[in-house]
Amino acid sequence: MIQKKSVHILWVTPSTDLFFRSKGEVQCRAGSVIPKLVEKGYRVTVLLPYDATLLPKTKLAATRVSAFDVKLEKKHSVEISKLSRAQVSPAIFMARLPNVDNPLRMALFSKAALSLAQQLKRNIDIVHLFGWETSLFPLYLELDHAENKFLSNTRTFLTVNEIHDQGNFAPEIMNAVGLPLTLFHPEGLEFYGQFSFLKTGVMFSDGVGLVEPTRRNGRLNGASKFSGVLDAQLFKLRRWNSDRSVKSYLDAYQELLVMLKAKPRLPRLVKRLHKNSHAAEKYMEIWGPQPPPRYFQNYLTLLTQNPVKAYAYWEWNDSSFVEFGLMRHDLSNGDKTLLGRHLSEVGEFWIDVEPDREYFVELVGWTRTGEMRILLRSNRIRTARDKQSPNRRATFVDMRTRRRFRGRGVQSWDRILKLLKGGGTSAAEWGPEGVGVPVAVAESSQFRKDLL
Amino acid sequence: MTVPSGYLSLVLHAHLPFIRHPEVPDFLEEDWYFEGVVETYVPLLRRFERLRDEGVSFQVTMSVTPPLASMMADELLTERLAKYIDKRIHLMRQEVKNNEGQHVYKIAQHYLDEFLAARDFLFGKYHGQLLQSFRSLRESGHLEIITCTATHGFLPLMQSLAAWRSQVQAAVRTHEHFFGVRPRGIWLAECGYEEGVDKILTEAGIEYTFVDSHGILLGDPQPVFGVYAPVVTEEGVTVFARDPESSKQVWSQKEGYPGDALYREFYRDLGYDADYDYIKPYLHNDGKRRNVGIKYHRITGNVDLSHKEFYDPQKAQEKTAEHAGNFLFNRQAQVRYLKDKTKDPPIIISPYDAELFGHWWYEGPQFLEFLIRKLHYDQHEVGSIKPIYHQI
Numbered sequence: 028m029i030q031k032k033s034v035h036i037l038w039v040t041p042s043t044d045l046f047f048r049s050k051g052e053v054q055c056r057a058g059s060v061i062p063k064l065v066e067k068g069y070r071v072t073v074l075l076p077y078d079a080t081l082l083p084k085t086k087l088a089a090t091r092v093s094a095f096d097v098k099l100e101k102k103h104s105v106e107i108s109k110l111s112r113a114q115v116s117p118a119i120f121m122a123r124l125p126n127v128d129n130p131l132r133m134a135l136f137s138k139a140a141l142s143l144a145q146q147l148k149r150n151i152d153i154v155h156l157f158g159w160e161t162s163l164f165p166l167y168l169e170l171d172h173a174e175n176k177f178l179s180n181t182r183t184f185l186t187v188n189e190i191h192d193q194g195n196f197a198p199e200i201m202n203a204v205g206l207p208l209t210l211f212h213p214e215g216l217e218f219y220g221q222f223s224f225l226k227t228g229v230m231f232s233d234g235v236g237l238v239e240p241t242r243r244n245g246r247l248n249g250a251s252k253f254s255g256v257l258d259a260q261l262f263k264l265r266r267w268n269s270d271r272s273v274k275s276y277l278d279a280y281q282e283l284l285v286m287l288k289a290k291p292r293l294p295r296l297v298k299r300l301h302k303n304s305h306a307a308e309k310y311m312e313i314w315g316p317q318p319p320p321r322y323f324q325n326y327l328t329l330l331t332q333n334p335v336k337a338y339a340y341w342e343w344n345d346s347s348f349v350e351f352g353l354m355r356h357d358l359s360n361g362d363k364t365l366l367g368r369h370l371s372e373v374g375e376f377w378i379d380v381e382p383d384r385e386y387f388v389e390l391v392g393w394t395r396t397g398e399m400r401i402l403l404r405s406n407r408i409r410t411a412r413d414k415q416s417p418n419r420r421a422t423f424v425d426m427r428t429r430r431r432f433r434g435r436g437v438q439s440w441d442r443i444l445k446l447l448k449g450g451g452t453s454a455a456e457w458g459p460e461g462v463g464v465p466v467a468v469a470e471s472s473q474f475r476k477d478l479l
Numbered sequence: 480m481t482v483p484s485g486y487l488s489l490v491l492h493a494h495l496p497f498i499r500h501p502e503v504p505d506f507l508e509e510d511w512y513f514e515g516v517v518e519t520y521v522p523l524l525r526r527f528e529r530l531r532d533e534g535v536s537f538q539v540t541m542s543v544t545p546p547l548a549s550m551m552a553d554e555l556l557t558e559r560l561a562k563y564i565d566k567r568i569h570l571m572r573q574e575v576k577n578n579e580g581q582h583v584y585k586i587a588q589h590y591l592d593e594f595l596a597a598r599d600f601l602f603g604k605y606h607g608q609l610l611q612s613f614r615s616l617r618e619s620g621h622l623e624i625i626t627c628t629a630t631h632g633f634l635p636l637m638q639s640l641a642a643w644r645s646q647v648q649a650a651v652r653t654h655e656h657f658f659g660v661r662p663r664g665i666w667l668a669e670c671g672y673e674e675g676v677d678k679i680l681t682e683a684g685i686e687y688t689f690v691d692s693h694g695i696l697l698g699d700p701q702p703v704f705g706v707y708a709p710v711v712t713e714e715g716v717t718v719f720a721r722d723p724e725s726s727k728q729v730w731s732q733k734e735g736y737p738g739d740a741l742y743r744e745f746y747r748d749l750g751y752d753a754d755y756d757y758i759k760p761y762l763h764n765d766g767k768r769r770n771v772g773i774k775y776h777r778i779t780g781n782v783d784l785s786h787k788e789f790y791d792p793q794k795a796q797e798k799t800a801e802h803a804g805n806f807l808f809n810r811q812a813q814v815r816y817l818k819d820k821t822k823d824p825p826i827i828i829s830p831y832d833a834e835l836f837g838h839w840w841y842e843g844p845q846f847l848e849f850l851i852r853k854l855h856y857d858q859h860e861v862g863s864i865k866p867i868y869h870q871i
Contacts, residue, residue: 330636406638
């Protein structure tokens with residue numbers, strides 16, 4: 028039986044949604060699994076990305092803030108703040124990362140997690156990672172910190188909530204995130220011509236929890252190519268119905284803790300990868316040129332996918348904003364909704380919408396002082412109707428006479444049809460009601476689809 | 480002459496991406512074009528010409544996209560196409576010789592005849608100028624050729640009117656260049672219609688286009704005649720919509736005709752079945768096994784590829800006639816039901832990817848020929864029509 032009190036778990040999550048600020052201290056929202064884990068005797072430390080809304084109203088003491096440089100291809104400054112006091116569990120930390128493109132930013136987040144793990148000066152039994160954003164952690168751990176005494180026996184567990192979000196980027200980014208290009212190989216980190224964060228996480232972590240509703244909703248279809256990656260790692264895959272069940276977490280942790288620490292994966296893999304970076308570059312050529320990570324233009328575009336889904340993508344080039352969000356405007360009723368807060372300068376977002384409405388979105392940014400500004404406004408879209416229009420006031424055009432008729436006042440289509448079939452080419456034939464009103468029209472058609 | 484109670488409008492959308500690689504002698508993707516020509520375009524055109532020459536009246540609409548028309552007119556690709564056909568003829572002669580007295584002999588002979596006929600049609604009759612056949616059918620009034628967005632671009636994803644305009648106007652210019660006339664209609668790639676597209680079409684002199692069923696059914700105001708009569712947009716473009724019933728009969732993977740057990744199996748190919756040394760000269764220079772377009776087996780049923788039974792062209796042809804009869808029977812029933820619900824005779828728009836006929840569904844061109852013959856000879860209830868003529 029494992030002594031739960033000795034188990035120390037570091038949660039590394041890119042989302043701050045499960046936390047809120049309460050009287051100067053950050054707390055977990057109701058329904059979060061963390062308090063339940065604490066109740067069961069686990070010691071939990073959490074690392075989040077910077078979120079100004081979680082900062083205490085008074086300035087943090089210097090002892091609760093550490094700043095350091097992370098060396099990847101270049102040096103980047105990272106700052107970690109402790110949001111909870113003393114030795115309480117969960118201890119909540121927040122990493123303030125530089126304003127760089129999303130893949131590099133998320134690589135720095137994983138590096139920040141490693142630095143935090145060292146700073147804690149306490150053994151970490153399990154590092155629990157969430158989503159592609161944290162997926163480089165296991166590889167970094169193996170490359171740089173496997174010998175570290177606090178991390179030498181650490182297991183990693185990756186939860187995949189949305190298989191669609193894989194963090195696939197141009198392979199050129201590998202240099203920037205400090206990974207050798209030789210790993211860009213089908214048996215390595217390459218995924219259909221791109222460098223995949225999620226594939227890296229699935230390959231190098233000790234356990235993977237795939238939240239299954241994604242599959243039930245059929246959303247796995249679009250990401251079905253990824254099933255090959257998952258199939259290769261079936262031995263460590265756990266399929267979860269939900270990520271809200273504390274039992275799922277406990278089972279996964281217990282299993283990780285009793286298993287032998289896995290041997291480093293990289294030495295076994297290296298034999299099958301590219302011999303040198305030149306070979307990797309030749310391989311990259313097969314996939315052709317990759318689109319650049321950004322175009323150095325400010326834009327925000329909104330597209331409709333179907334009556335209930337829209338898609339926005341944007342790029343913003345001004346480093347004076349530390350955080351970005353997306354505001355959805357529903358022109359039909361004037362509603363404004365803030366859709367997300369922890370977005371980056373270059374990004375994309377799937378948006379829930381309603382059928383037969385008009386929308387636009389705005390990219391908003393927060394300055395270092397927490398002031399919110401509107402940065403970009405998208406084009407307007409109109410979502411498609413998902414059922415028949417209630418409007419039955421069609422205009423009919425007789426192509427032989429080129430005259431158009433309005434069925435004003437005639438609500439019954441049977442009646443309209445009877446009138447049309449009865450001749451329908453002159454106003455008189457619209458019947459004694461006198462409902463037919465001929466109008467001059469240039470088009471030659473059976474009937475015209477427009478509003479009266 | 481009896482006036483039909485309703486009309487069937489067959490619309491075939493022919494498109495392939497522009498693939499031309501003069502820098503290498505042997506480029507895999509160029510095979511897509513060669514297969515398209517040999518398996519789809521030539522079989523369709525040969526049959527249309529035969530029907531016309533026999534006095535069968537019919538009207539079919541085909542969109543020929545600018546990239547496809549450009550490839551058909553390209554000398555280099557035509558030269559390579561001739562080599563491709565010659566190579567296949569060589570292979571099939573060997574196959575006929577090697578399989579004498581065996582079951583596949585009849586099928587090999589069938590393929591050899593088809594390749595020889597394709598070569599005669601393409602290079603004997605038209606000297607490699609396939610577009611001439613399209614032009615001749617257009618001029619005789621049997622084929623309405625329409626265009627498509629210039630690069631098969633999906634307009635709703637494009638962010639500027641300039642991009643929309645370029646797609647449409649370049650398409651119109653290319654069409655005029657190859658066919659000598661302005662196109663009256665356009666097939667918008669993936670039926671990608673959005674408010675405002677009609678203005679761009681009108682500017683380019685386009686009179687009509689097509690949308691998917693819900694494009695009209697969910698329109699505003701509600702369409703009185705459903706998808707069985709077109710609507711006209713604010714800018715005066717006539718819009719026809721796909722009939723879901725007739726589409727399903729052909730497209731549906733489960734219920735559709737092409738899935739019949741007697742029809743040819745696409746996925747089992749001689750390129751994988753034959754001895755490697757034997758088939759190697761017909762593969763690409765890299766020597767990798769690939770489809771060579773020769774398939775000896777039929778769909779058989781829901782069995783593994785290794786358990787497929789041999790194909791019988793004769794039995795498949797009989798099934799094709801049966802399916803054409805069934806398709807027509809259903810259209811007659813549809814027209815009978817609809818004729819009292821529309822002012823003018825209803826029009827049933829049945830659009831398909833042209834490459835479905837021949838390339839994917841091997842018996843598809845034969846099906847169309849049977850259908851057209853049955854429309855002409857066996858009944859007067861349903862007529863075939865080009866969409867725009869429904870309006871005149």
